[in-house]
Amino acid sequence: MTHRRTPALICLLVAGVLAAAGTGPAQAVPAGAPNAAHAALIAAKAYAYGLPLMEFERVRAEVSNTTCSGQGGDSTVNALGSSEHFMPPEARTVVAPNVDTLYSMANLDLSRGPVVLSHPDMGDRYFSFQLMDPYTNVSAYVGSRTTGSAAGRYAISWSGNPETVPGTETITVEHARIWLLGRTLAGDEADRRAAVEKMRQYNLTPPSGTSRSAMCDFGAATPIDQPEGVAWLDALSAALTRNPPPRRDAAQLDELAQIGVGPGLTVSRAGLSPAAHAAVDHAVRAAAAGVPEAAAIKQRTSALQNHGWSVAPDNLGDYGTDYLTRAGVAEIGLGANTPEEAAYTPAFQGADLLPLDSRVSSYRLHFAPGQEPPVDAFWSVTAYDGDSYLYPNAQNRHSVSDSRPDLIRRPDGSIDIVFSHSRPADPGVNWLPVPDGPFRVYLRMYAPQASVLDHTWNPPGIERY
CATH class of the missing domain: 1.10.3360.10 (VPA0735-like domain)
Known part of the structure; x- marks a missing residue:
């Protein structure tokens, strides 16, 4: 949709700019300027x-400076880097980090020919590889929702220099420089190790023919x-x-x-x-x-x-x-998926529309029987501090997800998630520790169903508890 009127924000910015800059006496303006x-x-x-x-x-630039280890290369152009750990709470390089999927990342340059992305049979584990153009539009996906979970090989080809690679499915994109961002579902420590074993089999093969993939620590990027x-x-x-x-x-x-x-x-x-x-x-x-x-x-x-x-x-x-x-x-969610792949819904206020603050009250998010988020992959609820960073806590617990076996359901099938600084007395709730003060909550829904996309299903408000 084209903006035919100047947005109010820009008008206000310009007014402040002129006041701050001080244009001084009138000056001649070059013709046409x-x-x-x-x-x-x-x-x-x-x-x-x-x-x-x-x-x-x-x-x-930052990913290219990341140090990677393991056979196969580094995280420079046309090389795939994957992280085997979630972002730790003490990290401050990423706002509202995801603690349900492990990331893979690559900078692609397709000007000299296609780059082949391959993955093993992923079984029932959710995964996706998101291809983004330099303007952060999503060009295509490879993953469980779009291309299936069976082992696959995909030749990512630039429309300006199109080529096919035998034994692959071709994905054509409109830009030679592409950002590839992968997400692989992982749960507890045992499941995380299983996910990493799958990720070690991800491969990216540039036109040179030499596969380049490695495990990386993206949190250490300069x-x-x-x-x-x-x-x-x-x-x-x-x-x-x-x-x-x-x-x-x-x-x-x-x-x-x-x-x-x-x-x-x-x-x-x-x-x-x-x-x-x-x-x-x-x-x-x-x-x-x-x-x-x-x-x-x-x-x-x-x-x-x-x-x-x-x-x-x-x-x-x-x-x-x-x-x-x-x-x-x-500015606030670089690399966001399209809604069909994942729906993101942050909460800053409770159902009473007042800011979430554990000094005022504990809070509860209640999904009635049959009313939990309707998804084809998985959903998760993550708690953050008031600045949208993970809150360090003794339980090392930051999210609740239907993908994890420790999710607690009531006998009637309902789900209660309690946000509080201290452990609640009710053993039938899922406790997410929050700081003693302001906090925020993110609901993420992967492969959301039609009722999420058309907004006929909406999450219930977070109530005082």
Whole structure:
């Protein structure tokens, strides 16, 4: 859906930018160049447009720096790295980490030919390999939901240099540079070891013919510093050169080109006045601060309308020209699945629409008999602290899932999940320890059924207990 009106967020950002930058006395504007106000508006749009691509580039750089061990290589381009451990509670590199699936990751470059992804027979274990383009749209899936669990070999081929590989099923994508993100269901320690044995059989074979896969520690990736202001825009232009944007973005790119943003462009060569150049720099910095807050406000507004749960947008992973939604997801949930693969529903408030806080009360999430999340794979409920990080606790317990044998059901089949700082007295509940203060909850549903996708099934509110 194309935005025909300038979103209110960007208007507010630009107003603040002009006030902060101070345009000073009126200056002559070169013919055809935007004035300070217009340039700031375009710069704010450029940030929203380019954030997902810049995050894609950041992840490629950070994953390439990850140290991997084991026969077969490292985690550089066209090499698959898999993690055999969940993210530990003390880690602060990932917000709201998943503790139900183990991750695999690869940066693909298909310009010299197809890369072959292979996996063993996975039995009834859920797994998926998500292929994302540089703009964080999902290009395709390999996995239990889409291609089945039998052992398979898939040639991932770029449409610009299409080739087939004998003995494989071809998956054609529109970009030469692709982010591959794998998820493999794992439970308790014994099940985690079984999952890792399957993952050790994942293989990625580049055009050179040498299989490259290894076990990695993604939590040890070295963070990459990001440029700011005008430097960020020039880095975006370089990224656009490496990752040609889709044709549907032509109108947006024509507008961004007015301030020197686009493949082969730089802001310094856009002919901007000093005031416009300063406004552009301030606008990018303001947008970098404003997008996270706007995404959080959008989530909380949705939660107020849905008994405390925030409902994800229906176009998750397939954004078209909805650049603001795409930017918001890149900020708070980079690498999100499409709703058909997984539905994400965070809760920030209880059913009373007040913030979740264990100092005020304990809380209960109750699924009545036959009313647990309708999925074809599995569902999980994970508790986090007020900043969306895992809460260290003596039980080392962070989630409840129907995929795990320790899930407690009442005699009538109902399920109670209690969130509290201290262990509840009732042995018939599933206890998730939470900090002594604010906390958050995420409900994840993998391979959700139609009633989740059309919102005829919604989770009940989290009640005081």
